[in-house]
Amino acid sequence: MFALVDANSFYASCETVFRPDLAGRPIVVLSNNDGCIVAANKRAKAFGNIMYQPYFQLAKMLEQKGTAVFSSNYELYGDLSHRMHTLLSQFAIEQEVYSIDECFLNFTGMQHWNFTHYGQSIKQSVMKQLGLPVAVGIGSSKTLAKAANNIAKQLPELEGVLCLSDLSPAGQNQMLAGLNVADIWGVGQRWSKRLNAIGIETALDLKQTPIKKIRKQFSVVLERTVHELNGIPCQSLQLVIPNKQQIISSRAFNKTIRDYKNMQQAVARYIARAAEKLRQQNGVCKQISVNIMTNPFQSTAQYNNWASTSLIYPSNHTGHLIERGKHCLKRIWKEGYEYKKALVILSDISEPGIMQYDLFADKARYSNNKKTDSLMQVIDKINSRMGKGTCRLAAEGNNSKSSWPMQRHRQSSRYTTCWKELPVAYLK
DNA sequence: TCTGGGGTCCTAGGACCC
């Protein structure tokens, strides 16, 4: 038996934890650079289709309706997320942290428990200790737990908790009949359209479709989903976080870049971020790719190109990677465009030590040189203690914090992670 | 003026091997 615990509009809810005055107001949270709406509470969602829409198009409407608008505050969300997952881990023997705002719990071996009741106590606990609203879905597979969670959020009479296994088979089917096939975990836009076209509209329809038909017309991925809807688990909990196979670092620029040197610095900075993540998982990479592009939403001249290169010796050294990255950039750079975004991918990742040496290459430059390794370690330590970007390579530019500041006009305080921004309570 | 930033898995087809 599996449970899925998922916070309701997590980012928006985080913003209310230290702001009781926001009760009853519509709330939205914006993406980086205050670009799109990436989270909205129930009141804001009621305005219509606003999720992932550009903020500037809706700003006026939102303001007129008294909406509280926030730039994303990942320090706050990350910290509250960590607290939530720590709390939830106490309710089961096994936990899979699936994303920033949701986790699976394994209830195997607890057959005699009253799960609906247990789900309620989980929900109340998170509200009491963290002030965050969550929904709990329980079922005999991960897909069913996800579906139950979704239904629990949709039907107010369930009060945020649904255990499908506590229902009769007919009752379960009735619930699944009320769930759109597009809302099933693993069924996205494309597939839901194709499923609709052959008459499969609800979760129940999909559950009852012959498995061979699904395999033939779709793939083994959807076949597994159908099995899971029928209560046959095809996926277990992922208890160990696997190392990343690729690490991406990308950002849109606040202002467009025309100048090669500026672009070099931006690319160097993204590489440095990615390399830091790579070292955190104690990995080395063998491939680096660089992509630059203009703004596709503008009618100006468009250019979008990428280049990649292999490293002779796998590395996680920022300097080596920047050097290779610069080569990539040189190959794709074209003068005269207004560049809006750069993207860097580190791939072909492995552990250091598992390394195929090149007979003729200069090992001293690329191997796990102890001096450069410890230099990177020192830089990482300084940055983790003193703040990101405190210590960096010259290639990243000498005023990296101010040269392309991210637009975040509406950021709330980092109530739980920054001494200066702790909430203050006044006694009357 | 203004449009996010990450990830994974599977499949088909081409190139190669004996």
Next chain:
DNA sequence: TCTGGGGTCCTAGGACCC
């Protein structure tokens, strides 16, 4: 006239997730 039967590896593209 006529052209087998197994494999592996790599890549691009398509689907999905938050």
